[in-house]
Amino acid sequence: MFSSQTVGNFIKHIISQESGISINEIKESQSFFELGLDSISAIYLLELVENEYQIALTPLDFWDYPTIAEFSNYLVTTKLAK
C-alpha cells in the first residue's frame, strides 16, 4: 500500500528534477501549472509516474487533478487502491 505522502514525495521529487526548484520549497497545494509544467513536460512526467507505479494514466490526469495533493490522492484512492 502506498500513502498519499509517499506518492506526493515522489511527485515532488520528479518536479524538482524537472524544474530545478528545491524539493523543500514545493508545496502539495501547488498546481502543476504553477510549478512550470506544460503539455509537453506533462507527458514525460506522466510516463515517469506510470513506470514508477506500473499503472496506466491518461494525458488528462494532470489537468483533472491539478495539484500535487489532488493528484497523489487520486493515485492512492483509485490507481493504487489494491
Next chain:
Amino acid sequence: MNLWNPLTPRYKVDPYPLYDQLRNESPIYKAQTGEWIVTGYNEVKTILINKNFGSGNRKLWIERSVDYLQNKNIDISHVKDAINTFVLQLDPPSHTRIRKFMVENWSKAGVEDIINDNINGVLSKIQENTVDLVQEYTSLLPTRNIVRILGITTTDYDELHRLCQEMIKALDLYVSLRELVTLDKSSKAFIDFFKFRIEQNNFEQGLARTYINENEKLNEPLTNEELTSLLIFLFVAAEETSVSFMSLSLYHIIQNGLIDEFRDSYTINHKLEELLRYDSPVQLLGRIALKDEIIGGVKINKGETTTLSIGGANRDPAQFKNPNTINLTRNPKHLSFGQGIHYCLGDWLAKLTASRAIPAFLNNFKSISINSEPANWYDNLAIRGFNNLKVTVKS
C-alpha cells in the same frame, strides 16, 4: 466539475452525449487544460473561416516536443520530418504555396477506374457467411487506391495500412510518450519508404511522378524532404478517414434498414452527405488564436487554442432539426470536411470511393445483417472509426 472528459471509455464508442453536455453548458467551453472546446455549429464554422485563427499550433507542439525530449535522450525527430509539409498544419503563406501545388497538379482522370478495379478485386475474395466488413473490405480499398493513384510499385498493402494507422496519431489531440515513440518509428518507416523512390523518381505513371516532374519546373522547388512529407500526408489523409467513412456509413445503413436507399451509385451523393453529418470520421480540428477575437460573445485571447468539435457542430440542434436522427432528404451543410482555407482537398476522392464501394458491397449479396456491434474503436479523439464489424452475408 470538469465536463471535458473525452478519454472516458464510453465516449470512444459514442462521444455525442459528451458534445451535447458541453454545448448545453456553453458552445465555447473553457476546459481544465486551458483550451476552448467548441461544440456549436456557428462557432466552429466562424473559427474555421476566420483568418485570425491559425492551424500551425500542432506542428509547433511536435517540434517543441522533439527538442524537449532530445534533452531527455529520447529521439522522436522523425515525426518532425514526416509532418513538416502536412498542409493541414501549415499557415499561409507556406500553406498557400503547398496547397496550390498539390491541387493544381492532381488530375482526377482515371481515378474512378482505379477505384472500381480495386472494389471488384477485393469483393471477389469475400466468402459467404460471416464477414468482417472492415478487415475484409473497407480497410483494404483506400490503400490500394492511393498506391495506384500515386503510382507506387508495391503490393505490401498491409504494412502501409498499418503505418497509416500509427501515423494518424500525429493528428490526435492528446498523445502519450509511448505513442510518440511509436509515431517516430512509423514516421521513419514512411520516410525510408518514400525517400529513395523520390530521389530516383522511381514511380509508375501517376501522381507522385507528376509532382516530382512539376516540382522541378518551379522557381522555388520543394526539397526532397518536403516532397516526402507531402506524399506521406496524402497517403495518411486518404487512408484512415476513408476507411472510417465507409465503415461508419455501411454500419448505419445496415443497422437502420436503409440498404435499398444506397444501391445506386449515381443517386446516393446527397444521402452520403447526411451520413457524413450524422457520424463524421474527422471529429476534432485544432486552431490557435493569432489575435484576440470574440466568438459567440466569448473572448478568446491571442495564443489560446481552440479544439473544434466537428461531431458536436454536426449535431447542433440550433442548426439541424432532430440532429440525432438520420434524415436522408436533409442534404445538410455539415462540417465534416472542414471549411475555409483548409477545406479537405481529397473530399472528392473520399466521396467517389464511398459512392462506388458502398453500393457494390450492398448489391453483391442477397441479404446482409449485423452480426455483432462494431469493435475495437480507434484510440484517437480526432479520427473516429472502428477496426471490426462482423456481418452475415448471403448470396
